[in-house]
Amino acid sequence: MTGLVVVSHSRALADSAVALAAEMLHGSQVPIAVAAGLDATTFGTDATAIVEAIVSADDGVGVVVLMDLGSAVLSAEMALDMIDPGIRERVVLCPAPLVEGLVVAAVSAAGGATPAEVAAEAIGSLAAKQSHVNAPVPLSADADRVEERLDEGDSRDAETSASVVVKIANPHGLHARPAARLVQEARLFDAKIELRNLDTGAGPVPASSLSRVATLGALCGHRVELTATGSQAREALDHVVALANRRFDEQESVTPSGSEVSPGDRAPETPMPASPGIAIGPALSMRAADIEVPDETPQDQETEWRRVRAAVAKVRREIQRIRAKAARDGGESEARIFDAHLMLIDDTDLLEAVRSGIASGAAATRAWADAIADVEAEFANVSDDYLRSRALDVHAVGQQVARSLAGAPTPRIEGDGVLIADDLVPAQVADLDTSRVTGLVLASGSPTSHSAILARSRGIPAVVGAGSVVLDVSPGTTVALDGTTGRFFVDPDNETLRELRAADQDAHAKAALAKAEALAPAVTVDGVEILVGANVGSVDDAQAAAGDGAELAGLVRTEFLYLGRDNAPTVDEQVETYRALADALGGRRLTLRTLDVGGDKPLPYAPQPPEANPFLGMRGIRLALMQGDLFDAQLRAFVTVAHETPVSVMFPMVSTLHELEHAQHRLDEAITDVGRGRPEALQVGIMVEVPAAALKAAAFAPHIDFFSIGTNDLTQYALAAERGNSAVAALGDPLDPGVLRLIESVCRAADGRCLVAVCGELAANESATPLLVALGVRELSVAPTSVAAIKHAVRHIDQVVDSDLVRRCLTAAGPSEVRDILG
Numbered sequence: 001m002t003g004l005v006v007v008s009h010s011r012a013l014a015d016s017a018v019a020l021a022a023e024m025l026h027g028s029q030v031p032i033a034v035a036a037g038l039d040a041t042t043f044g045t046d047a048t049a050i051v052e053a054i055v056s057a058d059d060g061v062g063v064v065v066l067m068d069l070g071s072a073v074l075s076a077e078m079a080l081d082m083i084d085p086g087i088r089e090r091v092v093l094c095p096a097p098l099v100e101g102l103v104v105a106a107v108s109a110a111g112g113a114t115p116a117e118v119a120a121e122a123i124g125s126l127a128a129k130q131s132h133v134n135a136p137v138p139l140s141a142d143a144d145r146v147e148e149r150l151d152e153g154d155s156r157d158a159e160t161s162a163s164v165v166v167k168i169a170n171p172h173g174l175h176a177r178p179a180a181r182l183v184q185e186a187r188l189f190d191a192k193i194e195l196r197n198l199d200t201g202a203g204p205v206p207a208s209s210l211s212r213v214a215t216l217g218a219l220c221g222h223r224v225e226l227t228a229t230g231s232q233a234r235e236a237l238d239h240v241v242a243l244a245n246r247r248f249d250e251q252e253s254v255t256p257s258g259s260e261v262s263p264g265d266r267a268p269e270t271p272m273p274a275s276p277g278i279a280i281g282p283a284l285s286m287r288a289a290d291i292e293v294p295d296e297t298p299q300d301q302e303t304e305w306r307r308v309r310a311a312v313a314k315v316r317r318e319i320q321r322i323r324a325k326a327a328r329d330g331g332e333s334e335a336r337i338f339d340a341h342l343m344l345i346d347d348t349d350l351l352e353a354v355r356s357g358i359a360s361g362a363a364a365t366r367a368w369a370d371a372i373a374d375v376e377a378e379f380a381n382v383s384d385d386y387l388r389s390r391a392l393d394v395h396a397v398g399q400q401v402a403r404s405l406a407g408a409p410t411p412r413i414e415g416d417g418v419l420i421a422d423d424l425v426p427a428q429v430a431d432l433d434t435s436r437v438t439g440l441v442l443a444s445g446s447p448t449s450h451s452a453i454l455a456r457s458r459g460i461p462a463v464v465g466a467g468s469v470v471l472d473v474s475p476g477t478t479v480a481l482d483g484t485t486g487r488f489f490v491d492p493d494n495e496t497l498r499e500l501r502a503a504d505q506d507a508h509a510k511a512a513l514a515k516a517e518a519l520a521p522a523v524t525v526d527g528v529e530i531l532v533g534a535n536v537g538s539v540d541d542a543q544a545a546a547g548d549g550a551e552l553a554g555l556v557r558t559e560f561l562y563l564g565r566d567n568a569p570t571v572d573e574q575v576e577t578y579r580a581l582a583d584a585l586g587g588r589r590l591t592l593r594t595l596d597v598g599g600d601k602p603l604p605y606a607p608q609p610p611e612a613n614p615f616l617g618m619r620g621i622r623l624a625l626m627q628g629d630l631f632d633a634q635l636r637a638f639v640t641v642a643h644e645t646p647v648s649v650m651f652p653m654v655s656t657l658h659e660l661e662h663a664q665h666r667l668d669e670a671i672t673d674v675g676r677g678r679p680e681a682l683q684v685g686i687m688v689e690v691p692a693a694a695l696k697a698a699a700f701a702p703h704i705d706f707f708s709i710g711t712n713d714l715t716q717y718a719l720a721a722e723r724g725n726s727a728v729a730a731l732g733d734p735l736d737p738g739v740l741r742l743i744e745s746v747c748r749a750a751d752g753r754c755l756v757a758v759c760g761e762l763a764a765n766e767s768a769t770p771l772l773v774a775l776g777v778r779e780l781s782v783a784p785t786s787v788a789a790i791k792h793a794v795r796h797i798d799q800v801v802d803s804d805l806v807r808r809c810l811t812a813a814g815p816s817e818v819r820d821i822l823g
């Protein structure tokens with residue numbers, strides 16, 4: 001019997017289509033195999049999986065392959081190149097619509113039709129639907145008629161064209177990862193989408209090509225026009241607009257936290273800190289020099305093209321293997337780095353360029369090397385630093401395929417020590433054996449490169465951008481690096497080695513000690529207990545925090561429940577999540593911050609008018625108060641959980657007393673709605689993120705139980721330095737005496753009447769702990785990984801009252817003077 005294979009970007013879609021087709025078979029058994037998605041939930045197609053599916057569906061009669069869109073077709077073609085020629089000749093790639101085609105094909109295969117007959121039936125499968133909606137399309141399924149239908153389809157497409165302008169809200173613009181999401185999603189529609197950057201005039205470029213989209217140079221705030229044509233033009237645009245509103249599902253900033261890099265000050269070829277920690281050891285080198293493109297005599301075009309596809313398929317499998325490893329080691333957000341690489345090697349424009357290189361007489365390796373060099377050059381010419389550094393990713397992936405084409409060996413690391421390389425593909429960083437490679441020095445690269453991000457998540461101390469001179473260090477030479485400060489030494493003298501070793505030992509001993517006593521309370525030497533809590537966004541965070549001694553969740557970023565979805569979670573869903581958080585924390589207090597969206601975190605289902613300065617616009621409590629149901633539903637969920645476990649409700653971005661009163665009134669209404677009276681342990685507080693709120697804290701104090709200072713936003717507003725803008729990153733320093741004075745103002749106004757907490761990143765700075773405590777802060781809420789260290793720092797404070805320390809820091813000239821005082 002003819003077998004069927006369903007190739008789709010989505011496993012769920014393919015499984016459902018097969019279930020639907022099975023309904024029509026009334027018990028007949030047609031061999032149907034699925035090759036869909038990179039796993040159960042990740043969109044993508046894989047030629048190797050398609051080969052396996054074909055082999056399993058083939059019982060000797062032949063197989064018809066039905067595909068969804070774009071790269072599904074490309075992957076199916078690649079699968080044919082890879083499969084045993086004996087099987088290949090009985091396989092038909094069928095251009096029928098996936099769902100209708102599969103249903104018709106299954107019925108026809110069950111009736112004993114040959115693969116050619118099954119394919120022809122499937123191609124005509126839209127007939128019933130077309131005649132029902134009176135579409136002027138021929139009903140027969142022969143090849144000429146199919147052409148006609150496609151032509152007519154095209155002319156209909158031209159009529160259904162639409163355009164829309166979106167503003168890019170991602171801090172680093174439309175760089176590789178968000179661009180990869182855009183390309184992934186745009187390919188799912190029967191529509192051709194083109195993009196133009198209205199701010200630079202770049203484009204139009206097709207949304208189906210990662211290499212072209214990323215070179216639009218679309219930075220944060222740029223307006224990008226999307227024009228779609230095709231039968232699903234509108235749906236495609238609606239979908240992409242929703243995606244853009246979700247910042248292309250990019251939720252984390254890729255700027256390294258705590259980095260001391262000051263881009264403006266950096267001398268060329270000065271190493272930059274990329275991943276904290278100290279590493280000392282013999283230099284290891286990895287022969288990562290670019291391969292010389294061999295002088296091959298091309299065979300026939302088909303053979304050369306097949307070589308390219310085979311090499312791409314091999315590298316794709318390798319990247320998928322590393323992606324799975326990265327997901328296990330560092331979580332899904334680290335693993336997404338590789339999605340951009342996967343998109344790049346399947347990029348239709350890139351492969352088209354390779355193909356035309358082959359058509360003009362080049363051998364596979366030369367055609368590939370030329371096409372990838374063009375893409376790399378486009379990236380390298382973009383004005384934005386971050387986007388420009390993506391050229392390194394393109395280069396690295398290009399080298400992987402070129403090596404495979406030329407049969408060059410994969411570079412290997414010999415021995416144990418500090419690895420020095422020009423640059424590493426993220427895959428190589430993810431694959432490093434951390435028991436052997438104790439540090440990393442890259443001649444090129446930047447702290448925001450994906451390799452640096454991975455080094456940080458894997459705990460490998462690293463400096464990057466050290467210049468090509470480091471490549472001359474002979475293997476075996478002792479080298480040392482400090483990934484916190486960016487210092488790098490070749491053959492360091494004994495004194496330097498002693499200093500670095502001592503610092504390293506201290507850091508390790510401190511971490512071990514902190515961990516050993518993590519569960520004990522954090523009490524200063526003079527007997528004052530400081531609450532150390534955790535900032536959590538997920539149940540995993542809460543579990544990790546409880547294990548490391550967190551006494552409460554000092555900040556639950558509830559917006560993580562709302563972002564990345566097309567509709568709001570129900571009250572029941574929210575209650576369930578907050579309950580799970582409380583359980584993970586062993587019933588300790590949850591500080592639930594009300595929805596903090598708007599600005600850089602738009603919500604698709606809470607539409608806002610476009611704003612010139614979103615950080616100064618409708619965000620936090622301002623937006624929440626404008627939202628009827630969304631805010632009220634959240635408050636009802638809070639109140640429900642507050643009847644079961646201690647809850648503090650915290651309002652973000654409060655600027656005026658009127659906002660607080662308004663928010664409290666809505667909370668009272670929620671208490672009435674829930675109908676069980678005011679929960680006994682319910683507390684209410686505000687985040688202090690707006691400088692004016694800090695200065696008039698006394699006006700708020702009588703009305704609340706606590707202040708929680710959000711130093712991340714407070715710093716950006718106090719110093720007029722947007723937190724996502726790397727150009728002003730060095731200005732936005734929370735140790736600036738101007739920011740410290742605002743914190744002092746809050747503590748003074750609270751005057752023991754209500755608790756003052758700090759939940760911004762400053763709370764995790766151990767050297768600032770004595771100062772914050774001396775100012776009057778009594779709760780510090782930090783990332784789960786910092787809880788133990790901050791508790792440890794508290795235990796080393798001799799006396800909470802230290803007016804001399806406070807005076808010296810508040811009157812210091814700037815943040816570096818404050819750092820000197822704090823030591």
Ligand code: PEP
Nearest residue numbers: 710711712713714759760
């Ligand atoms: C802050 O602004 O310091 C804060 C903790 O809130 P977020 O970082 O979520 O804006």
Ligand code: MG
Nearest residue numbers: 689710712713
């Ligand atoms: Mg904030």
